Amino acid sequence: MANSSSGESVINRVVRVLGAFTDDQPALHLRQLSRAVDLPLSTVHRLVAELEVEGLLERDSGGRLRHGHRLWELASRGSRASNLREAALPVMEDLLVQTGHHISLGVLEGTDVLYIERLASRESTVNITRIAGRLPVHGCSAGLVFMAHAPDGEQETFLHRRLEKLTEATVTDADQLRGILATIRQSGYCSMAGIIVTESSGISVPVFAGTDRPVASLSVIVPRGQENLPNLVPQLQMAARAIARRLGFNPTPVGAQRRSMPADR
Numbered sequence: 001m002a003n004s005s006s007g008e009s010v011i012n013r014v015v016r017v018l019g020a021f022t023d024d025q026p027a028l029h030l031r032q033l034s035r036a037v038d039l040p041l042s043t044v045h046r047l048v049a050e051l052e053v054e055g056l057l058e059r060d061s062g063g064r065l066r067h068g069h070r071l072w073e074l075a076s077r078g079s080r081a082s083n084l085r086e087a088a089l090p091v092m093e094d095l096l097v098q099t100g101h102h103i104s105l106g107v108l109e110g111t112d113v114l115y116i117e118r119l120a121s122r123e124s125t126v127n128i129t130r131i132a133g134r135l136p137v138h139g140c141s142a143g144l145v146f147m148a149h150a151p152d153g154e155q156e157t158f159l160h161r162r163l164e165k166l167t168e169a170t171v172t173d174a175d176q177l178r179g180i181l182a183t184i185r186q187s188g189y190c191s192m193a194g195i196i197v198t199e200s201s202g203i204s205v206p207v208f209a210g211t212d213r214p215v216a217s218l219s220v221i222v223p224r225g226q227e228n229l230p231n232l233v234p235q236l237q238m239a240a241r242a243i244a245r246r247l248g249f250n251p252t253p254v255g256a257q258r259r260s261m262p263a264d265r
Contacts, residue, residue: 013039017047018056027064081107081116084216087246092119095239099232102221106142113143113217138163139170141190141202142217148184149206149213155181169194189233193224201227205236209249
């Protein structure tokens with residue numbers, strides 16, 4: 001794909017344009033879009049015209065641009081995330097009823113957890129996860145589950161990064177994180193209180209599907225101080241096994257995964 005005078009390819013620019021739309025700003029006028037992606041108005045106008053022809057962008061009644069249904073259609077075909085979400089959703093719905101708390105399903109995407117499904121409880125606590133939203137690996141229990149099962153080299157790269165202190169409870173010290181990751185591997189779950197939202201605790205377990213690394217992390221978000229790990233962890237682990245079975249795998253029994261139940265953090 002030909003590059004622009006700046007060295008940026010057309011594909012790079014298209015991705016920037018499509019990525020400018022967010023949950024907070026799902027619709028943008030052309031000039032707003034141009035400012036958001038820091039590209040000349042004429043360039044954005046040309047790209048948008050082609051994306052509209054292909055159905056990847058469309059205009060609403062006010063003339064604002066939005067993602068088109070064609071974009072969703074293409075992204076859904078054969079997507080691993082779509083297959084995983086389809087397998088997990090019935091299990092997550094049951095778990096929501098059983099626990100009365102927010103339930104989310106995330107996959108590892110670079111240095112973030114990308115959430116592909118989220119079910120909310122009206123009676124539960126603050127939950128900032130969104131479908132297609134991201135949280136940093138060190139800022140959520142789901143991310144620490146992924147990192148606990150990562151190869152040693154990847155773990156060390158993570159531990160040597162400069163990690164942002166998101167709340168007073170966010171753990172950024174490398175030695176402390178090593179201990180947390182070791183505990184997660186031993187216990188089979190992660191419980192972290194207030195590390196990204198002070199009022200909430202995240203409890204997560206890995207979903208394995210025929211590999212040593214999790215394909216997903218299943219989480220419940222509860223009010224801080226109400227973790228009730230002896231009740232919630234087995235429910236999460238059983239749900240993770242049910243998702244694995246729906247994906248066509250025979251998971252390891254829960255008792256073999258979890259040797260001990262550390263105290264709440």
